[in-house]
Amino acid sequence: MTSSITDVEITPKVVQEHGLKPDEYDRICKILGRKPNITELGLYSVMWSEHCGYKHSRALLKTLPTKGPKVLQGPGENAGIMDIGEGWAVAFKVESHNHPSAIEPYQGAATGVGGILRDIFTMGARPIASLNSLRFGPLADPKVKRLFSGVVRGIADYGNCMGIPTVAGEVVFDESYTENCLVNAMSVGLVRYEHIIKGRASGVGNPVIYIGATTGRDGIHGATFASTEITDESTEKRSAVQVADPFMEKLLMEATLELIHDDLLVGIQDMGAAGLTCSTCEMASRGGAGIEIDVAKVPQREKGMTPYEILLSESQERMLLVAKPDCEQKVHEILAKWDLHAATIGFVTDTGRMVVKENGKVVADVPADSLTEAPVYHPAKSEPDILKKHREFDEAAVPVPSHPQEVLEKLLSDPTLASKRWVYRQYDHMVRSNTLVRPGSDAAVIRVKGTPLGLAMTIDGLGSYCALDPYEGAKTVVAEAARNIACSGAEPIGMTDCLNFGSPEKPEVYYYFDRVIAGLGDACRAFHIPITGGNVSLYNENPSGAIDPTPIVGMIGLFTDVSTAVTQWFKDEGDLIYLLGDIGDSIGGSRYLQVVHGKKTGLCPKLNMEMEHKLHQALKAMADGRLLRSAHDCSDGGFAVALAESCVTGWTHEAKTHGAKVELPGQGRVDGRLFGEAQSRTIISCKPVLGAQIEALAGKFGVPCAKIGQVGGDALLIGGEINAPVARLADLFFTSIEKLMA
Amino acid sequence: MRFAVTVFPGSNCDHDCEYVIRDVMGQQVEMVWHKETDLRNPDCVVVPGGFSYGDYLRTGAIARFSPVMKSVADFAAKGGLVIGICNGFQILCEAGLLPGVLIRNKSLQFICKNIYIKVEQTDTPFTNACKPGQVLKIPIAHGEGNYFIDPEGLKKITGNGQVVVRYCDEKGNVTPQANPNGSLDGIAGVCNLRRNVFGLMPHPDRSGEDVLGSHDGQYIWKSILGAKVGAA
Numbered sequence: 012m013t014s015s016i017t018d019v020e021i022t023p024k025v026v027q028e029h030g031l032k033p034d035e036y037d038r039i040c041k042i043l044g045r046k047p048n049i050t051e052l053g054l055y056s057v058m059w060s061e062h063c064g065y066k067h068s069r070a071l072l073k074t075l076p077t078k079g080p081k082v083l084q085g086p087g088e089n090a091g092i093m094d095i096g097e098g099w100a101v102a103f104k105v106e107s108h109n110h111p112s113a114i115e116p117y118q119g120a121a122t123g124v125g126g127i128l129r130d131i132f133t134m135g136a137r138p139i140a141s142l143n144s145l146r147f148g149p150l151a152d153p154k155v156k157r158l159f160s161g162v163v164r165g166i167a168d169y170g171n172c173m174g175i176p177t178v179a180g181e182v183v184f185d186e187s188y189t190e191n192c193l194v195n196a197m198s199v200g201l202v203r204y205e206h207i208i209k210g211r212a213s214g215v216g217n218p219v220i221y222i223g224a225t226t227g228r229d230g231i232h233g234a235t236f237a238s239t240e241i242t243d244e245s246t247e248k249r250s251a252v253q254v255a256d257p258f259m260e261k262l263l264m265e266a267t268l269e270l271i272h273d274d275l276l277v278g279i280q281d282m283g284a285a286g287l288t289c290s291t292c293e294m295a296s297r298g299g300a301g302i303e304i305d306v307a308k309v310p311q312r313e314k315g316m317t318p319y320e321i322l323l324s325e326s327q328e329r330m331l332l333v334a335k336p337d338c339e340q341k342v343h344e345i346l347a348k349w350d351l352h353a354a355t356i357g358f359v360t361d362t363g364r365m366v367v368k369e370n371g372k373v374v375a376d377v378p379a380d381s382l383t384e385a386p387v388y389h390p391a392k393s394e395p396d397i398l399k400k401h402r403e404f405d406e407a408a409v410p411v412p413s414h415p416q417e418v419l420e421k422l423l424s425d426p427t428l429a430s431k432r433w434v435y436r437q438y439d440h441m442v443r444s445n446t447l448v449r450p451g452s453d454a455a456v457i458r459v460k461g462t463p464l465g466l467a468m469t470i471d472g473l474g475s476y477c478a479l480d481p482y483e484g485a486k487t488v489v490a491e492a493a494r495n496i497a498c499s500g501a502e503p504i505g506m507t508d509c510l511n512f513g514s515p516e517k518p519e520v521y522y523y524f525d526r527v528i529a530g531l532g533d534a535c536r537a538f539h540i541p542i543t544g545g546n547v548s549l550y551n552e553n554p555s556g557a558i559d560p561t562p563i564v565g566m567i568g569l570f571t572d573v574s575t576a577v578t579q580w581f582k583d584e585g586d587l588i589y590l591l592g593d594i595g596d597s598i599g600g601s602r603y604l605q606v607v608h609g610k611k612t613g614l615c616p617k618l619n620m621e622m623e624h625k626l627h628q629a630l631k632a633m634a635d636g637r638l639l640r641s642a643h644d645c646s647d648g649g650f651a652v653a654l655a656e657s658c659v660t661g662w663t664h665e666a667k668t669h670g671a672k673v674e675l676p677g678q679g680r681v682d683g684r685l686f687g688e689a690q691s692r693t694i695i696s697c698k699p700v701l702g703a704q705i706e707a708l709a710g711k712f713g714v715p716c717a718k719i720g721q722v723g724g725d726a727l728l729i730g731g732e733i734n735a736p737v738a739r740l741a742d743l744f745f746t747s748i749e750k751l752m753a
Numbered sequence: 754m755r756f757a758v759t760v761f762p763g764s765n766c767d768h769d770c771e772y773v774i775r776d777v778m779g780q781q782v783e784m785v786w787h788k789e790t791d792l793r794n795p796d797c798v799v800v801p802g803g804f805s806y807g808d809y810l811r812t813g814a815i816a817r818f819s820p821v822m823k824s825v826a827d828f829a830a831k832g833g834l835v836i837g838i839c840n841g842f843q844i845l846c847e848a849g850l851l852p853g854v855l856i857r858n859k860s861l862q863f864i865c866k867n868i869y870i871k872v873e874q875t876d877t878p879f880t881n882a883c884k885p886g887q888v889l890k891i892p893i894a895h896g897e898g899n900y901f902i903d904p905e906g907l908k909k910i911t912g913n914g915q916v917v918v919r920y921c922d923e924k925g926n927v928t929p930q931a932n933p934n935g936s937l938d939g940i941a942g943v944c945n946l947r948r949n950v951f952g953l954m955p956h957p958d959r960s961g962e963d964v965l966g967s968h969d970g971q972y973i974w975k976s977i978l979g980a981k982v983g984a985a
Contacts, residue, residue, distance in 0.1 A: 262763075439865045
């Protein structure tokens with residue numbers, strides 16, 4: 012941005028610098044009936060960016076299922092909300108902060124956490140847990156280590172200071188993300204029905220109040236920046252990355268919740284991407300109202316800021332609220348208690364327009380809903396040639412290793428599969444004293460104090476599957492998240508997604524996007540799981556290409572009685588071990604094929620959605636009947652890795668490790684049965700006396716169920732193939748990342 | 754028994770303390786905002802964990818100047834019971850109510866996990882329900898819990914029996930491997946000379962129930978309840 016004074020001439024070059032296409036500019040002129048001034052151009056630029064306007068994704072997003080009996084708020088607000096009973100509702104959402112984290116990992120990740128937390132407490136909900144999904148290049152690369160440790164520290168420092176436990180997550184290391192790391196942050200909050208509030212303005216004359224941090228020049232055009240590809244130049248765009256102040260946000264959160272609980276507000280919205288612009292026009296548009304503000308009244312950090320800069324600043328930790336009539340004084344009193352800046356900067360009108368003044372002089376005047384209704388594009392799509400090659404890959408040509416045990420050890424040491432203890436120990440995952448199942452199991456479990464209720468939560472992604480087959484891959488991500496929830500004993504009730512892709516303007520990338528949306532939608536319909544909101548992050552590209560198409564799925568599960576929760580590790584000597592589901596023998600798309608044979612190809616596993624759904628129901632019934640000692644999703648790394656994890660992960664909760672002796676079921680290639688990633692499988696254990704009941708329930712739901720062995724001893728024995736001391740497996744699993752980061 | 758929990762801007766374990774005292778231990782609890790000076794006649798003051806004032810400047814360095822801290826100091830001077838947990842421990846050290854300081858963890862990383870502590874002094878109002886040498890499983894969650902004191906001070910607090918708990922392994926051995934943050938001599942918590950003020954980095958507020966992984970924190974709360982009976 013070369014200039015920011017109000018009388019800049021709008022040339023085609025200025026329009027282009029604002030990321031707007033010539034026909035978009037024409038559309039703006041048509042809406043206004045005149046040429047926009049530079050401030051107005053800035054407003055359209057950010058609101059019509061992909062990040063805020065979803066112009067390349069909106070048409071497809073509309074096909075996703077968003078309705079269900081428990082949905083109290085679907086997409087379109089700051090976060091989705093679902094009913095969990097007993098007067099409580101859960102608010103949750105995932106959002107990306109990929110571009111800022113790639114430039115400045117610590118601040119980028121920290122502000123990502125701050126942004127998603129604001130989305131939750133803006134709905135009136137108190138955040139109770141955070142999750143995150145991270146993607147980096149291979150961890151051996153020193154540059155990746157710096158990014159990884161910076162991102163983790165940023166998330167930790169922000170969440171820890173806020174006092175919100177970070178309870179679950181995933182980290183994947185893959186070459187596709189070397190230049191474009193992905194940082195997706197999810198937050199979950201609880202709200203009483205009567206405290207749910209929305210981001211809308213209404214009531215002519217009601218005061219519009221600005222609260223929180225002062226406005227500076229940081230982050231101007233962050234949203235536009237997030238909607239372009241990363242180049243060498245953009246690593247110089249540091250001013251578009253904001254600086255985090257979690258202490259300010261903690262005060263803002265407490266003050267906001269107090270204002271909402273005291274029933275002083277009509278509506279409230281956080282200032283995230285596109286700052287004051289977005290909060291003003293979205294609140295007006297949702298409420299079918301207009302808003303008039305005077306930027307001179309906005310608390311400012313720096314002198315001489317122009318209206319353009321004030322409107323587009325993405326300074327963090329700020330909120331905009333509309334107070335009820337005669338409540339303005341009380342609002343100011345509560346804010347003073349928390350030592351927060353507050354200023355009444357405008358009022359609600361009935362004109363439907365967003366009017367911005369500077370000391371009484373109009374500097375922008377546009378229809379509010381024209382900003383929130385970005386153009387909708389239907390980009391061209393074409394199937395990439397590479398998909399055909401993946402389909403034609405000949406598995407039979409891959410040699411079967413003669414020492415499967417070495418393969419198991421290699422997989423357990425692979426940073427993507429190994430324990431993320433190095434990460435989650437930096438996160439306070441216990442604060443608020445509700446974390447019943449801490450990081451290290453398939454899903455985290457949080458209790459709801461004062462009720463028998465509990466929530467299971469997980470976040471998952473399968474970029475490498477989606478790169479091989481976007482439709483099957485996307486279905487499988489949903490299945491895996493739901494399976495993680497089901498393994499913990501809960502019923503999956505709702506989902507949020509973050510869609511990370513390359514440039515939608517490239518037909519190959521858009522093909523992936525289209526197929527992924529189809530897969531997500533079909534799986535959610537099959538499992539009756541509505542999507543209540545999410546985020547799209549496009550343009551994750553760099554000179555060497557786009558990232559793997561990476562939909563990230565955050566899922567919430569409900570326990571009506573949280574004392575039935577199940578964890579993934581073996582509990583006691585002599586317990587019976589069962590495999591639910593069919594073992595399969597394909598190695599296509601597996602982590603094994605990638606790590607051991609260096610091939611990221613083949614057909615990723617086909618998902619039978621009907622069978623998958625039956626499995627979830629069977630697991631829930633077994634947990635409800637308190638039949639399970641453990642249940643663990645059998646997915647990346649396959650059967651052998653899942654068994655090894657059930658042997659060793661009790662460590663995460665200071666429980667003993669256990670050995671196990673099991674047969675290797677099925678027929679076909681040994682490496683496929685040990686390390687292949689066939690879907691709809693779970694490894695469970697139970698007390699010997701409950702075996703018959705387990706078998707009966709599996710039969711009732713039509714889920715294949717094979718008794719494969721027993722818990723016991725100091726080694727993991729699988730058929731005649733593997734005989735590994737558990738202590739060694741535990742050491743490899745828990746310390747691999749720690750050793751690389753030392 | 755009546756407890757008062759101080760609330761600073763940035764406190765975030767205040768609700769956990771309130772919950773364990775009221776709902777698990779069945780006692781009365783009042784939350785006292787940092788701008789207040791009236792502690793409302795408690796038997797014990799709890800200074801909770803968190804990031805008071807965002808840990809700006811130095812952990813606990815700003816909180817000690819809060820109006821409520823003057824009242825806490827007066828209360829302690831009269832022999833009232835004061836316990837500081839995590840950031841609360843840091844604040845009590847900064848306020849001069851406890852000896853020593855807490856510096857960055859040796860690893861330079863925040864650490865959240867369950868650890869074990871050995872109770873070395875049981876003749877305090879905070880540990881009288883423990884057996885000598887008892888091992889408690891209890892979580893830590895801090896970035897700056899590395900206890901430090903000058904050699905002279907160390908001699909004093911050791912000699913006076915002010916080192917109440919030390920980090921240990923599951924069996925009670927105080928070893929360098931069991932020390933999570935580099936604390937001098939594995940010191941996890943200390944009391945003042947008069948033994949009515951106690952601070953520790955581990956969280957008895959997060960370990961009051963088996964469903965959370967341990968109920969060993971209850972020994973600390975039960976001790977406080979027992980101390981009241983003893984004093985009456």
